[in-house]
Amino acid sequence: MTRRAWWQRFLVKGVFWRQLLRWAVLNIPAWLEPVVIAWWASFFLLWGPGRRGVMVNLTAIKAGSWAFTNFFRTYRVFWNYAWTITDNARYRELQILPDWEFDGFENFEHMEHREGGAIILTAHMGSYDLGAQLFSETSERKIIMVRAPEVDPDTRAYEQSLHERDAERYRIAFNTSAGELALDLLTSVRNGEVVAIQGDRVTTGISPYATTLFGRPMLLPAGPFALAMTARVPIYPVFVVRRGRRRYRLVARQPIEVVRRGRNRDEDIGIAVAQWTEQLESVIGEWWFQWFTFEPYAEEAA
Amino acid sequence: MKVVRDRDEARWLPSRHHFALTKLVAMIAMKRTTHRDSSLKRIYAIERDQSTLENYSIAIWLYLTGTAYLLAVTPKVTWILVPWIAGFAVHAPCFLIGVIANRFGAVDNRKLNGISTMVLFLIASSWFATTDSPVAIVAWLFLGIVALNAIAAVVMWMLRGTAAAMERRCVA
Numbered sequence: 001m002t003r004r005a006w007w008q009r010f011l012v013k014g015v016f017w018r019q020l021l022r023w024a025v026l027n028i029p030a031w032l033e034p035v036v037i038a039w040w041a042s043f044f045l046l047w048g049p050g051r052r053g054v055m056v057n058l059t060a061i062k063a064g065s066w067a068f069t070n071f072f073r074t075y076r077v078f079w080n081y082a083w084t085i086t087d088n089a090r091y092r093e094l095q096i097l098p099d100w101e102f103d104g105f106e107n108f109e110h111m112e113h114r115e116g117g118a119i120i121l122t123a124h125m126g127s128y129d130l131g132a133q134l135f136s137e138t139s140e141r142k143i144i145m146v147r148a149p150e151v152d153p154d155t156r157a158y159e160q161s162l163h164e165r166d167a168e169r170y171r172i173a174f175n176t177s178a179g180e181l182a183l184d185l186l187t188s189v190r191n192g193e194v195v196a197i198q199g200d201r202v203t204t205g206i207s208p209y210a211t212t213l214f215g216r217p218m219l220l221p222a223g224p225f226a227l228a229m230t231a232r233v234p235i236y237p238v239f240v241v242r243r244g245r246r247r248y249r250l251v252a253r254q255p256i257e258v259v260r261r262g263r264n265r266d267e268d269i270g271i272a273v274a275q276w277t278e279q280l281e282s283v284i285g286e287w288w289f290q291w292f293t294f295e296p297y298a299e300e301a302a
Numbered sequence: 303m304k305v306v307r308d309r310d311e312a313r314w315l316p317s318r319h320h321f322a323l324t325k326l327v328a329m330i331a332m333k334r335t336t337h338r339d340s341s342l343k344r345i346y347a348i349e350r351d352q353s354t355l356e357n358y359s360i361a362i363w364l365y366l367t368g369t370a371y372l373l374a375v376t377p378k379v380t381w382i383l384v385p386w387i388a389g390f391a392v393h394a395p396c397f398l399i400g401v402i403a404n405r406f407g408a409v410d411n412r413k414l415n416g417i418s419t420m421v422l423f424l425i426a427s428s429w430f431a432t433t434d435s436p437v438a439i440v441a442w443l444f445l446g447i448v449a450l451n452a453i454a455a456v457v458m459w460m461l462r463g464t465a466a467a468m469e470r471r472c473v474a
Contacts, residue, residue, distance in 0.1 A: 026400075026410050026411065027410075027411045028415065029412050031320060031356070032360075032419065034357060035365045036393045042389070094410075097347045099346050101344050101345075102343040105342075105343045244354055245354040246352055246354070247354070249342075
């Protein structure tokens with residue numbers, strides 16, 4: 001195994017920043033946090049690829065927008081991201097929950113009371129980690145969160161060590177290999193468990209489904225839709241939106257049924273994907289400042 | 303941690319505030335708040351740093367005070383950078399104190415850093431208050447608010463029974 005250079009921990013996805021965040025949560029007084037977060041959000045604007053990624057995505061979300069305006073919008077995205085990961089770290093370290101609002105509670109209850117498992121499809125918005133923690137505390141069902149592993153090996157190891165502490169409340173599965181995970185998730189859903197998947201990003205090794213978002217090409221993971229079809233369970237679009245300092249809203253939309261209608265499986269999945277992208281466009285359009293996608297999605301699809 | 307469900311007045315619970323002055327304001331606001339019907343279900347966390355108004359007010363106040371002090375001691379040519387430098391300078395002592403406290407085995411140093419930051423601002427304000435420059439107004443304002451908070455702490459101590467009753471009614 002090759003030894004990694006010492007400075008790699010300081011790269012933007014390096015473990016140093018995760019450790020610094022944990023340290024800050026335990027050392028910075030809460031009433032100083034707005035200044036600290038404002039300052040560090042401006043510092044991370046120096047991260048060129050991330051800044052550019054958000055700005056490119058913003059030109060798609062806000063058609064006809066100016067680069068000058070989008071630069072300041074990008075700051076707003078970074079600001080919200082900083083608050084979100086801070087709230088998540090605070091919960092992990094100090095068990096401090098934010099305030100919660102529930103929008104579409106009837107859909108949430110429908111999922112809770114139906115027999116059999118369910119799939120929650122969410123996006124890289126607000127704090128999906130906090131949402132899972134809230135779910136694990138309010139629901140009797142076990143939740144399995146599927147997420148992309150960290151790129152940096154040290155960061156991956158650090159995050160995994162943190163998740164091990166939460167293992168009793170919910171389980172995290174990393175979508176490194178579609179085939180291995182699919183059977184595991186199918187068994188879980190059939191056992192009545194809830195599987196939460198981020199449905200707005202495709203990572204290496206995951207089968208994609210080509211569609212469009214805000215008129216530009218986008219790759220979405222096909223897995224959640226195939227899983228819903230095979231397990232015959234509905235998909236619940238759930239978004240966790242930051243509404244202010246230590247205040248979040250859990251938005252639960254009407255379930256999407258993935259029904260096998262004919263011989264063409266892709267066509268049936270396409271109907272569900274279209275419903276999902278419609279939901280995504282409506283939520284991202286309203287809360288664009290909380291869509292934490294730092295790579296240009298259309299370039300990835302291309 | 304305690305939570306309150308679907309009671310809007312819980313926003314103003316004194317126990318969701320940190321400083322005596324804001325606890326007192328919250329108590330008055332809570333008496334005036336009426337429950338509003340909404341389709342949204344809500345959960346309010348009972349934690350002393352939960353108030354947005356309090357935390358943003360204090361953060362902005364400290365930032366502006368710190369910026370004014372830096373402007374007073376730096377040459378005019380650097381003024382364009384001062385607002386950004388002040389953002390770091392305000393929380394820089396927390397790094398130093400936090401790292402030293404870590405060396406002695408302390409993990410959660412929020413309280414220590416909170417007290418240290420306020421003491422540093424008190425020392426700086428006491429010094430700037432004695433100068434003839436316009437920044438003395440900022441310094442006196444800082445000292446005035448600290449004094450007001452001390453008075454509010456006495457009032458809150460006298461009203462501790464009422465505050466506890468409000469908490470019981472809402473949290474029960």
